[in-house]
Amino acid sequence: MKTTSKLITALTLSVLASSVLAAVSPEEANKLGTTLTPLGGEKAGNAEGTIPAWDGGLPVNAAPVTANGFLGEPFANEQPLYTITPQNLDQYKAKLSEGQLAMFKRYPETYKMVVYPSHRTAAVPDVINQAAKTSAVKTTLMEGGNGLKGFSESRYYAFPIPQNGLEVVWNHITRYRGGNVRRSIVQATPQTNGTYTLVNFEDEVAFPDSMSGLAADKAENALLFFKQRVTAPARLAGNVLLVHDSLDQVKDPRMAWIYNAGQRRVRRAPQVAYDGPGTASDGLRTSDNFDMYNGSPDRYDWKLVGKKELYIPYNNYHIGQPSVKYSDIVKAGHTNQDLARYELHRVWEVEATLKAGERNIYAKRRFFIDEDTWQIAVSEHYDGRGQLWRVGQAMLANHYKQQSPGYAFEALYDIISGRYLAIGMNNEEKNGYLFGFPATAADYTPAALRNAGVR
Template structure:
């Protein structure tokens, strides 16, 4: 064997080993940190140096506060008062712990935008079996070639990369986080005009997870992420329209499948526009399909960069604004939602930057996401247009469903700082009951043929 041939073979072996290392799950030693120096889901268990972020002690327990018969949560921190309030006047004092988008909100609404900052509580917890699923993911799950899908994930199903090595893995943790299994919720969406006037759109959402569909065949379950059905119940002009989505773990190899039932036409149609930057349902042009849930869908159109970890004031433990005693009119104000009702805390977040790939299309040329280390929920987002101008700022008002051990949102909002308008979705304060978990579902309920009956007014 010639020296040249030997060198070429060694180089090829080195490259293959490097590629394998990039795609490999973390080592056993790294996975062993989960539940030790790291929380079971991968956050740093220790607090920060000055104690303003405490150590994680297991999160909120069931019974942390009274729960109504309709399932609405009480506030475990009701007696607390803000430590301080950030305003446009004192912004410079706190801007090192605020994102560019958060600072822009103060500049856009200097007279009304505030952030009441409270004592930090690390309230997140999930059931033991979900913690174990995250540990299994850490040891087995890898990114498919190109990073747009997951391999060896179906044994765990949650938190694909609790010890992330790059920005794309952080985003996959948000996509694959625990949502409580099968659920049903009645929520409202609003898109207030610049003067504050709005009309509510009412939705009934149903979500089914693969493990929650006992009649789902193994071949169909292998690449399934979740099944989603959304029915518009009001106003009358939209009532009866239904959206159905089948989301996959590898949406490039097996793209998202979506259908819409139009009640007026009484027809079911495929809906390929329900993806990427297609318009969101009844959103008045204020959000894209992939803005829903702060970010969803295939990540293939962006290059993802892990900027790092930082401390940030983010919406957290927002029990008060989600209570049934708070009316929608109390929340929805001109320019932005009522910040006086919001609660902010200092938490560690992962910062991820997404840059649109050359040749790809999306109305957002660049995006930034700030992801809570304890729950893997995106708490704050920033979206830039093709000129590089900051366009939309999102925030999700995080809270912990302590009875069910599920990290959730009170609602999410997306603010267009150019037009002075925003969209808020997920509120259910005035509905008859809160989110229902443990819903029994079948595959037949999430098929195109079932949409017609679901859309009966």
């Protein structure tokens, strides 16, 4: 992300200005960086000492980073505190979600959580901290909650001091990703016996404040631009997806296009939203399951249940190492829990209930969002009968060199069928994530898709 003294000055002045539309008062916003972290987490640890105080997060040199961008392990020599298994589950279930408990029940022979000391590693650049403070006093929900007002000058963390569940979810949607990001990743959808075929993607996300050539009227309401190209297997290679997401999703709903390499045609793709099928997912995820949750929140009523302590995947640097192969991770039933790291952290719990008259295959959803990064760490999805159907987890691992939240991969487990989808692994790719690549508006037009899809 490009940061300039002009942007920093503008953000500083905007914080000092008051607004009749302020989400919180300037006095309340001053808690950011004092009793609260700059992004709105509780700065203090818990009473038991099992969650430490936030002390600034990981430094940019927390561990060596390879020449091609793979992160080292800041806690490589740390030993586990204990392992949660079906045998000792009762001792820890107060700090586990319904979906996590269901995973232990579904896979009693293999599922476990290896718990390590908690480290609050989240850190973002100072200009992003300032943007969050600007958001606190400037940004409000539009009528119905389906968009944001007063957000275009800050661009990140719409509600660092949230007042309701919808504001918490918007923080996940508007979180900092490290600026423009490009990556090569794989997706696996194993059968119940563990056999799988990888789908390879090259995807990228670009943001209005880091893009040239974007018209002012378009930039004002733009949230992000996303492009995803399939590179393998051969039957899918060359297909490209393009998505434009907006801040006011009533005025400008999501726009999506697909270039089909076989037909050599670009088509509008209205199905790339809500519960439309995820790309090459074998029916195991919806479009809005990607990134744990994305898109317009308009089909649900959102309830803030509160904040709680939960064991969540955190600081999962080991499972993302190039020395760990995809075959080491992808196993029958669930990914390899021997490689996963869990820590105790505070999370926001938000429940979404489908509105009367609206359609989605998930009638109810529950999200557990890390207080320090605003990333969804665990999700639960229920069918129309009220039965728990799918459980998601993101293997959180902050990109300390770029001071950006992130994760090694995300997985969505179908409790009923015994299958799952894992997407975002890049251990065996040539390069890690590429941050800060130059983007132009012309790169994210339907006309540009044909060139992007050349095999």
